[in-house]
Amino acid sequence: MGTDTEFGRPDFWPVRPIQATVGWSRPGAARRYGDRHDVRYADQERSTRNVQLSTFNGVSERAVGGRDMGTDTKFRVFNRNKQAGLDRSRGNGHADRAMLDKPVLFDSLTRQLPEAIDLLRQMVEINSWTENRAGVNKLGDLTAEVFAQLGFKSEKVPSENPAWGDHLVLIRNGSSSANVAMVSHLDTVFPPDEEELNNFRWQIEGDRIYGPGTHDIKGGTVMMWLVLRTIRELMPGVFDRLGWRLFLNSSEETTSHDFGRVCRHRFDKNTIAALVFESEGRRGEVRRLVVARKGRATWRVTVTGRGAHAGGRHPQGANAIVELGLVVQRISSFTDYSRDLTFNVGLIRGGGGLNRVPHLAVAEGELRAFRADVFEEAKLALLALGGPGEVRSPADGFPCNIDIEFLSETAPWPRNPATDALLEVWRRAATKLGIEVEGEERGGLSDGNLLWRAVPTIDGLGPHGENDHCSERSPDGSKVPEYVEISSFVPKAALNVLAIGFLAGQSGGLAETTV
Numbered sequence: 001m002g003t004d005t006e007f008g009r010p011d012f013w014p015v016r017p018i019q020a021t022v023g024w025s026r027p028g029a030a031r032r033y034g035d036r037h038d039v040r041y042a043d044q045e046r047s048t049r050n051v052q053l054s055t056f057n058g059v060s061e062r063a064v065g066g067r068d069m070g071t072d073t074k075f076r077v078f079n080r081n082k083q084a085g086l087d088r089s090r091g092n093g094h095a096d097r098a099m100l101d102k103p104v105l106f107d108s109l110t111r112q113l114p115e116a117i118d119l120l121r122q123m124v125e126i127n128s129w130t131e132n133r134a135g136v137n138k139l140g141d142l143t144a145e146v147f148a149q150l151g152f153k154s155e156k157v158p159s160e161n162p163a164w165g166d167h168l169v170l171i172r173n174g175s176s177s178a179n180v181a182m183v184s185h186l187d188t189v190f191p192p193d194e195e196e197l198n199n200f201r202w203q204i205e206g207d208r209i210y211g212p213g214t215h216d217i218k219g220g221t222v223m224m225w226l227v228l229r230t231i232r233e234l235m236p237g238v239f240d241r242l243g244w245r246l247f248l249n250s251s252e253e254t255t256s257h258d259f260g261r262v263c264r265h266r267f268d269k270n271t272i273a274a275l276v277f278e279s280e281g282r283r284g285e286v287r288r289l290v291v292a293r294k295g296r297a298t299w300r301v302t303v304t305g306r307g308a309h310a311g312g313r314h315p316q317g318a319n320a321i322v323e324l325g326l327v328v329q330r331i332s333s334f335t336d337y338s339r340d341l342t343f344n345v346g347l348i349r350g351g352g353g354l355n356r357v358p359h360l361a362v363a364e365g366e367l368r369a370f371r372a373d374v375f376e377e378a379k380l381a382l383l384a385l386g387g388p389g390e391v392r393s394p395a396d397g398f399p400c401n402i403d404i405e406f407l408s409e410t411a412p413w414p415r416n417p418a419t420d421a422l423l424e425v426w427r428r429a430a431t432k433l434g435i436e437v438e439g440e441e442r443g444g445l446s447d448g449n450l451l452w453r454a455v456p457t458i459d460g461l462g463p464h465g466e467n468d469h470c471s472e473r474s475p476d477g478s479k480v481p482e483y484v485e486i487s488s489f490v491p492k493a494a495l496n497v498l499a500i501g502f503l504a505g506q507s508g509g510l511a512e513t514t515v
């Protein structure tokens with residue numbers, strides 16, 4: 001039976017179960033991995049790099065102790081001719097070895113897809129608008145229940161805003177201390193009455209499933225479930241050996257920052273990666289994974305002028321709206337696409353009546369950038385607009401005053417070597433599957449912005465869909481609401497399963513070239 005492992009290696013996908021022990025404690029193997037690591041992480045990423053290094057070292061050390069465990073663990077060993085089979089491989093005292101065959105992987109996923117879609121339906125049918133606390137918690141309960149069947153224990157962490165639902169943390173400890181974080185969220189942007197008004201609900205049309213949260217992000221949560229279930233089935237060694245830490249934000253759509261702390265407190269030096277299951281981007285047939293996201297700062301400009309009767313005392317007035325008009329033009333002109341910097345004036349209000357020179361006008365908006373230096377410069381440019389304005393009362397030169405304040409800030413997740421190293425793992429897996437992936441720098445925020453400094457982070461691991469945050473369908477059908485594509489689940493899940501298998505191999509300190 002052990003000879004099965006010898007068949008057709010070049011055509012197999014070697015996925016080293018992390019129970020495999022031969023070579024882990026070999027100094028040579030450890031050194032080689034360390035070297036490779038140095039190449040991949042630049043000096044400025046020293047903190048990340050140290051985390052990674054200790055991860056590898058930590059697992060390598062523990063691998064000695066794990067030797068016994070490998071021998072009583074069953075591995076599924078597949079070969080091209082038989083396509084599938086369950087074997088027990090001890091291979092002359094050498095490492096146990098799991099090999100994953102593409103048709104087997106796709107068969108397994110295709111078999112599980114109806115169950116996954118049904119789980120998605122149950123999730124979509126629960127309204128979990130951020131402000132619907134009961135709905136978010138109900139979805140949390142369902143999610144905890146489903147993952148409990150995979151051996152996950154749940155913990156509910158109250159949001160810092162008591163009006164919102166609880167964050168959900170799902171933990172399954174592994175027999176090693178190496179662990180992988182997976183991140184999704186529970187909430188959607190759709191209030192129940194909006195869903196009703198637009199008849200926006202679970203609806204399958206061809207390859208599309210319309211409905212609130214179908215790809216942002218309940219499809220992503222279902223993807224996590226499908227991936228983990230498949231790893232348990234096809235790579236039970238990896239499933240049991242790794243620890244899994246799943247984090248579901250109750251209020252991602254409000255960019256709540258306490259969730260970042262919830263995650264980071266539960267990461268440790270053996271957390272290999274944070275995998276975020278926001279939806280996949282596409283460029284033609286190329287699947288796009290998110291490797292950077294813009295930072296975002298929201299701001300308010302308050303202009304205080306001097307009120308006056310518009311008929312009798314017009315020259316005494318300093319018109320706050322006119323001043324604000326000048327200010328927003330200037331703010332808007334700060335947008336610089338060549339540096340991926342955008343300013344958006346999103347809201348404006350002011351004045352109290354048509355017969356009054358207005359004394360107050362307010363604008364709010366946001367700015368976004370990928371690069372930290374551009375982001376900081378932009379904030380300073382905005383602040384520099386504060387102080388006395390140009391608009392003065394004709395009577396005595398009383399100036400309008402401009403006050404600038406920042407309301408919230410989420411720092412950029414810039415392109416960085418740790419994320420790029422993860423992209424490389426997914427790209428290798430994609431090559432094995434015959435599909436193409438590339439990195440995408442995305443303008444929108446995700447919880448990835450809060451995590452990338454703590455552990456290597458990659459995003460966009462969910463299924464593909466379009467029109468997130470939209471519930472309306474135009475009468476002519478040219479505009480449709482949010483939907484997910486059913487056909488995107490299986491290939492993406494295969495990609496994630498395989499890439500995680502590679503990650504597990506790496507965390508064990510095994511060079512794949514030795515397979």
Ligand SMILES: [Zn+2]
Pocket residue numbers: 216253468469
């Ligand atoms: Zn969203």
